[in-house]
Amino acid sequence: MSTLTNIILNAYKDSPNKPILVLQSPQRDDLVITNHDLITGSAAYSKALQDNGIQPDEVVIIVLQHGQDLIYAFWGCILQGVIPSIMPFLTEKLSPQHYRQSLQALFEVIQPAAVVTYADFESEIRMAIQNTSVRVVLISEQIESPSSISNPIFPGLQRNANSIALLQHSSGTTGLQKGVALSHQAILNQIHAYKKAIQMTPQDVIVSWLPLYHDMGLIAGFLMPILTQNLLVMMSPFDWVKAPARLFHAIHRYRGTLTWLPNFAYNFCASKIRDKELNGIDITSLRAVINCSEPMKMESHAMFLQRFQAYGLKPSALATCYAMAENVFAVSQGGIDTPVTLDWINRADLISHHKANPTTPNEDAICMVSAGKPLSNTMVKVLGKHGVELAERNIGEIAIQSDCMLNEYYKRPDLTASAFQDGWYLTGDLGYIANGELYITGRKKDLIIVGGKNIYPQDIEAIAYSVEGVYPGRAVAFGVFNNEMGTEEVIVIAESEETDPSNRSKIADKVRLAINQSSDIVVRKVLIVERGWLVKTSSGKIARLTNREKYLNQISNEMA
Amino acid sequence: MQAMLTDLSQYITHHILKTPNKILQADEPLISSGILDSFHLIDLALYIEDRFGVKIEDTELNRQTFDNLTQLCELILSKTNHL
Numbered sequence: 001m002s003t004l005t006n007i008i009l010n011a012y013k014d015s016p017n018k019p020i021l022v023l024q025s026p027q028r029d030d031l032v033i034t035n036h037d038l039i040t041g042s043a044a045y046s047k048a049l050q051d052n053g054i055q056p057d058e059v060v061i062i063v064l065q066h067g068q069d070l071i072y073a074f075w076g077c078i079l080q081g082v083i084p085s086i087m088p089f090l091t092e093k094l095s096p097q098h099y100r101q102s103l104q105a106l107f108e109v110i111q112p113a114a115v116v117t118y119a120d121f122e123s124e125i126r127m128a129i130q131n132t133s134v135r136v137v138l139i140s141e142q143i144e145s146p147s148s149i150s151n152p153i154f155p156g157l158q159r160n161a162n163s164i165a166l167l168q169h170s171s172g173t174t175g176l177q178k179g180v181a182l183s184h185q186a187i188l189n190q191i192h193a194y195k196k197a198i199q200m201t202p203q204d205v206i207v208s209w210l211p212l213y214h215d216m217g218l219i220a221g222f223l224m225p226i227l228t229q230n231l232l233v234m235m236s237p238f239d240w241v242k243a244p245a246r247l248f249h250a251i252h253r254y255r256g257t258l259t260w261l262p263n264f265a266y267n268f269c270a271s272k273i274r275d276k277e278l279n280g281i282d283i284t285s286l287r288a289v290i291n292c293s294e295p296m297k298m299e300s301h302a303m304f305l306q307r308f309q310a311y312g313l314k315p316s317a318l319a320t321c322y323a324m325a326e327n328v329f330a331v332s333q334g335g336i337d338t339p340v341t342l343d344w345i346n347r348a349d350l351i352s353h354h355k356a357n358p359t360t361p362n363e364d365a366i367c368m369v370s371a372g373k374p375l376s377n378t379m380v381k382v383l384g385k386h387g388v389e390l391a392e393r394n395i396g397e398i399a400i401q402s403d404c405m406l407n408e409y410y411k412r413p414d415l416t417a418s419a420f421q422d423g424w425y426l427t428g429d430l431g432y433i434a435n436g437e438l439y440i441t442g443r444k445k446d447l448i449i450v451g452g453k454n455i456y457p458q459d460i461e462a463i464a465y466s467v468e469g470v471y472p473g474r475a476v477a478f479g480v481f482n483n484e485m486g487t488e489e490v491i492v493i494a495e496s497e498e499t500d501p502s503n504r505s506k507i508a509d510k511v512r513l514a515i516n517q518s519s520d521i522v523v524r525k526v527l528i529v530e531r532g533w534l535v536k537t538s539s540g541k542i543a544r545l546t547n548r549e550k551y552l553n554q555i556s557n558e559m560a
Numbered sequence: 561m562q563a564m565l566t567d568l569s570q571y572i573t574h575h576i577l578k579t580p581n582k583i584l585q586a587d588e589p590l591i592s593s594g595i596l597d598s599f600h601l602i603d604l605a606l607y608i609e610d611r612f613g614v615k616i617e618d619t620e621l622n623r624q625t626f627d628n629l630t631q632l633c634e635l636i637l638s639k640t641n642h643l
Binding site for chain 2: 239
């Protein structure tokens with residue numbers, strides 16, 4: 001039986017000097033990391049964990065920025081047999097107080113033994129760990145790499161393939177309650193099946209700017225290439241978002257063949273890069289650009305292709321994927337051996353009859369982008385009311401079963417139990433199957449996806465309630481797709497007794513600021529409305545979908 | 561300086577915030593408050609390049625370099641002076 005620990009130690013033994021990772025940062029030379037560098041750098045963290053009495057199977061939270069320390073801290077945990085979980089680092093806009101609160105909420109559920117962070121951030125972490133399970137704060141600057149490895153017998157080698165390798169979280173108060181616990185075996189099964197689905201060969205070079213606290217970045221853009229020993233070129237999401245041309249320079253320089261992007265990034269790259277930044281760039285090496293982690297749009301693919309075809313982007317490189325952390329990563333993959341299927345369906349039938357009836361391209365039709373066929377190890381079915389399996393082209397909840405599912409939501413047996421039905425994981429996504437390919441039409445849960453990040457509206461609403469002037473408990477948050485940006489925008493509507501327009505606008509500013517500083521997102525629109533505007537359900541809850549419809553109708557009436 | 565300030569303020573309120581009625585104060589925090597999020601910093605940089613003919617490097621797009629309109633204008637002016 002194999003584990004992540006065995007695999008990287010074997011790679012180190014077989015080819016210590018093989019470069020496996022290139023780390024790019026602005027104004028610095030690219031840093032090339034070999035198997036030897038990876039193991040020595042990680043061994044230092046492994047030793048520090050051991051010296052501080054951290055036991056195998058305990059959880060270590062990593063709060064570091066994208067870079068060498070983060071990589072070594074992660075693999076140091078794997079060598080030591082402890083369970084790493086990577087948390088997003090504090091961003092410029094987040095309030096430190098809110099950040100501390102969310103860490104505390106995480107510590108309460110996960111009960112970690114240690115936190116790894118920077119010296120500059122130590123006092124912040126020390127405040128957050130008071131009265132929690134955390135015994136040790138490791139400071140990355142104080143961890144010294146040995147020049148050679150004196151003891152190659154790492155405790156991680158004793159781990160069972162079914163033991164938990166890592167935890168993945170999504171953001172917000174709600175997301176932090178759900179640590180997706182993945183075993184070594186599940187991760188390796190996913191990689192085995194996914195490699196086949198994307199026809200990966202040892203010559204493939206992966207280029208990624210994705211964050212490592214999210215499944216797409218962690219699995220496709222980090223673990224998979226290191227475990228398969230394919231060259232990985234990495235840059236920080238913060239560097240990429242300020243200069244998206246960096247992705248194309250990296251592909252050009254290292255002859256990149258595979259990259260994964262959320263849908264918004266297609267629009268972002270196509271519209272924010274100047275010609276002069278692409279002088280001499282050749283990306284013909286790219287064989288797949290894989291759209292994943294938020295609703296995929298034909299228009300986004302088209303504008304990306306049109307923008308980069310002149311630089312060698314092949315139409316055949318456009319690919320799609322449907323993925324979730326609970327299945328480690330991919331559920332289905334499209335666009336590798338055949339072009340991505342586009343399915344034009346009748347809009348009225350979709351809305352009124354929950355059916356995806358094919359039609360010819362026209363104004364009343366919706367163009368659905370296929371997420372491709374399920375991976376060889378994953379079964380997918382679509383469930384109607386009362387859990388009955390539906391026939392092709394009927395829309396229902398997508399359920400999956402595979403040999404790479406999560407072990408559990410960490411320390412939350414209640415959430416784990418309710419996530420499954422008769423051994424099938426209920427994804428909460430709505431969609432249909434046609435000709436064996438999977439299409440995602442929406443979501444059962446009121447989840448908002450912004451730039452690939454999952455945002456729970458209840459977290460955003462709770463922040464809005466806390467703002468003075470907002471009527472207690474009367475606010476709603478939902479997403480509306482923005483075609484220009486290629487992703488959802490968050491809209492917040494809050495009731496207030498205030499009627500003066502200038503005072504209302506001040507409340508709106510305060511709501512916006514509070515959400516910006518206490519969550520991972522930026523709100524584009526805050527609407528302050530009179531008491532009674534928001535529609536409630538019969539059980540007295542604020543109905544998100546109904547209020548979203550009401551808002552959209554109001555907007556279209558104003559435009560008319 | 562005042563004209564540049566007004567110009568930048570209008571660009572941000574019209575094109576980024578999409579709330580043309582809002583008036584940004586010269587010392588109002590932009591990045592640390594989340595008014596300008598990471599996706600829109602690049603829009604601002606591209607606009608400044610077109611409008612004032614100076615390039616804001618991507619490594620300068622952070623709150624250490626500027627966090628309000630006054631600091632942003634000073635940055636642009638320091639670059640114009642070097643032209």
